[in-house]
Amino acid sequence: MEKIFAITSVGKTEKSLLDLRFGKCENIVIFNATKNQYSIIDNPFKESENSGIKLVELVKKEGVTTIITGEIGPKAGKLIKEKKLQLVLLSEERIKIEEVMNRIKP
Numbered sequence: 001m002e003k004i005f006a007i008t009s010v011g012k013t014e015k016s017l018l019d020l021r022f023g024k025c026e027n028i029v030i031f032n033a034t035k036n037q038y039s040i041i042d043n044p045f046k047e048s049e050n051s052g053i054k055l056v057e058l059v060k061k062e063g064v065t066t067i068i069t070g071e072i073g074p075k076a077g078k079l080i081k082e083k084k085l086q087l088v089l090l091s092e093e094r095i096k097i098e099e100v101m102n103r104i105k106p
Contacts, residue, residue, distance in 0.1 A: 002034040006059040007100055008069040012040050014098040018090060020070025023052030030062050033104050049055050052076030056083060068100060 009016045009024035019025035024027070026048050031038040045051040047081040052072060056079045059067060070093075082089050090100070 002032060004063045004065050005031040005033060005104060006064040006067045007031060007097055009097050016097050016098060016099065018095045020093065022069040022072045023055055023076060031101050033106055036105060053079055056080055
């Protein structure tokens, strides 16, 4: 089974920093660790209510198995458990997306 990660990002490149907010993050990096490929998508829900719940649904449709972010709300956290997704919370404020990806490569 492929390991596909959703990593919250403040920008649109691998040099961007991790966004510590899940539902309100600027972008999501979809990283397939098995194939060492990634794409970056805008968070279409960052301005809406229940953005975390909507974002969980979106990344699940993308085949994501693990979410990496800084913090998550209780409703989104509950849905992550229901969807059987793994959650990794990082507290490092100044970590680049490429460093996160390097840590999780097989």
